[in-house]
Amino acid sequence: MGYKPIESYGVIGDLHTVALVGIDGSIDWCCLPHFDSPSVFAAILDDQKGGSFRIASLYEAQCKQMYMPDSNVLVTRFLSDQGVGEVVDFMPIQGAREIRKIHQIVRVVRAVRGSVRFRLDCRPAFDFARRPHQVVLEGRGAIFEARGMKVSLVSRFPLGRQGDGVAAEFVLNPGETTTFILRQVEETSQDSVHDGVLLEARLVGTEALTQTLAFWRQWLRKCNYSGRWREMVHRSALVLKLLTFAPTGAIVAAPTCGLPEEIGGVRNWDYRYTWVRDAAFTNYAFLRLGLTSEAEQFMAWLGQRAVEGARGDPLQTMYRIDGGRELPEEILGHLDGYRGSRPVRVGNAAADQLQLDIYGELMDAVYLYDKYGTPIAYDSWRHVRKMLDWVTSNWERADDGIWEVRGGQQQFVYSKVQCWVALDRAIRLAQKRSLPLDRARLAAERDRIYETIMTHGWNTERQTFVQHFATDAVDASNLIMPLVFFLSPTDPRMRGTLDRIMAELVSDSLVHRYEIGRGAGDGLTGSEGTFNMCTFWLVEALARAGRAEEARFIFEKMLTYANHLGLYAEETGPRGEALGNFPQAFTHIGLISAAFNLDRRLGVGP
């Protein structure tokens, strides 16, 4: 079967989980029922064992993909001399009040021009291909039954057994449409799922398409962004919404695990969890676009974590999407890994790291939500104060930093900056809302952080802020300084840092987050691509420093690294290829923020 480039995928989802659909019509990734559940299709991690669900034209065809306008409904097209066929993929969004939780991948197949011969191959591989299953052929399709889980495939055409999967070939006449539905019904302890439910009603596909399109279009209508690059901003917003877990409001960093930061390399992490950092930035992006209900839901989720944090122990770096704190890391040694990139990890040991920056990002989210959403409630404020007390007592500790290095703790400048942000936003918020706070103590501590950064985080000889207090290496995370108003974008120290980062970390306008082998090591071998979020931070930092045209050129260049659907992974490789988990929230957040601020700097007119 072989591996496709990471950027050759589109994504669909139902706000509980997603599926990656390749440009060749193959669904190579899907975890059911939730983002962080074990996989049902994982051919991106093992093209032989992982499992996939492909529908494609049997003619020699050129493949194209597009989203139906303003939606997460994906159209994969097969163009050939004999005819043009399409597969329209989507996952219907269930109402919150539905008792029976059903997750469906609906695949509407159509011959647009000429008669088109298609082939379907569906071979699930449950639990990352660790759990065997039975195939039962039924009149209306097939049921795949593994221990603890059943998935059905509803098909009008008879399915033939092929190993532990099913297959069919079929011809559609011009204009003819047929629908396949892959369905999983969540079982509860009181309720076992009957096969009839799994295989019911074949005609719901078209109705579901209409409803799903209406859902996405209504949702996007709430977005108030009207600046330049609107389509890319809208696509980014749609991606972020797809990464939202509806039952709790949590936001996953990316819906995949194990996609490598270097082909054949070892940096293969599981991103199907909620990082406080990423989620807080996502909140900012939603608020910037006027999407306050998502921010509200996420703030409720975050508030619960803050309550837990106020009980004594600090916030975790990341959580499960249901708020759970256990994310034990496990290596899936039986999987080949994307193009041999091993090991494939699930769970994430970085959850246990100390990352002080998350308090700043969280407080910024609280501050912005108070400003653009709903004023903070008193009880929430009490929890916030307890958390701030923890920050004032702990900001001087070494930590693992934003990049989650596994090579030992350091006094990271970025972490200190975000501790400053935490106290600064609290002071501003208390002032604005006249909330009780020991202002003098917090202000004194905030200023002490500032002076510490200026003294120990600044390298006079190299005229730059450094990665941590014990190195002269630069780090792209310091581009955040003017973005969080730590210092003026035109301050000579920021200008010096900007120039140094551009000289040492920027290659063809793309930004490496740090120089591997210099500064804090991540404890791993190999290299990695450029970090997309940092490139967007560079755009913002340049724009704010009055270098808007330069920023615009880099931003426009960066847009060319999106895939054919406007999606980004975490990193970009030297040949422009997507690297790392995909699609990644952080990158799309960066795009939204950079577009918003650059557009503002450029002013009215093209």
Added chain:
Amino acid sequence: MSAQIAYLGTSVPDWVRQLSSSDPLQRRLGAYALGEIGPAATEAMSDLAATLQDPVAFVRVWAAAASARVVPSGGESITVLVAELGNELAFVRSLAAWHLGRLGPAFPGIEQALHPLRQLAGDEDPSVRVEAALALGMLEGKGAPPPELKSLCT
């Protein structure tokens, strides 16, 4: 594309054997596979013709549809499909309607299906009504793509 002599890697004689299976789903699959192989499965025509008398209605419907693909000159296929439009089971009626629509307006003898399909407009089962309407759309040369997909038509 050149005519194929196998379906899912299995050749005509093996699919013919499936027509004698005790499992109606296997008989249905055998009939469907022979239909997909099409004119290259002419040697299976007598077995398919026998399957038109299968005791299970949906097997008869699939066998009729397959026969029409193996020998596109009509014959008994239309007769069987039209007869099944009156089957007591709604899913068989809708299945027969769908297959008739798929035969297309140029299929010999298809005109005899138009009146019975129109009569299904008053069927008690909504899926039968929808399939009959879609089939009529196909046979009258109009097609009936779902509204949301119309914009994608060329």
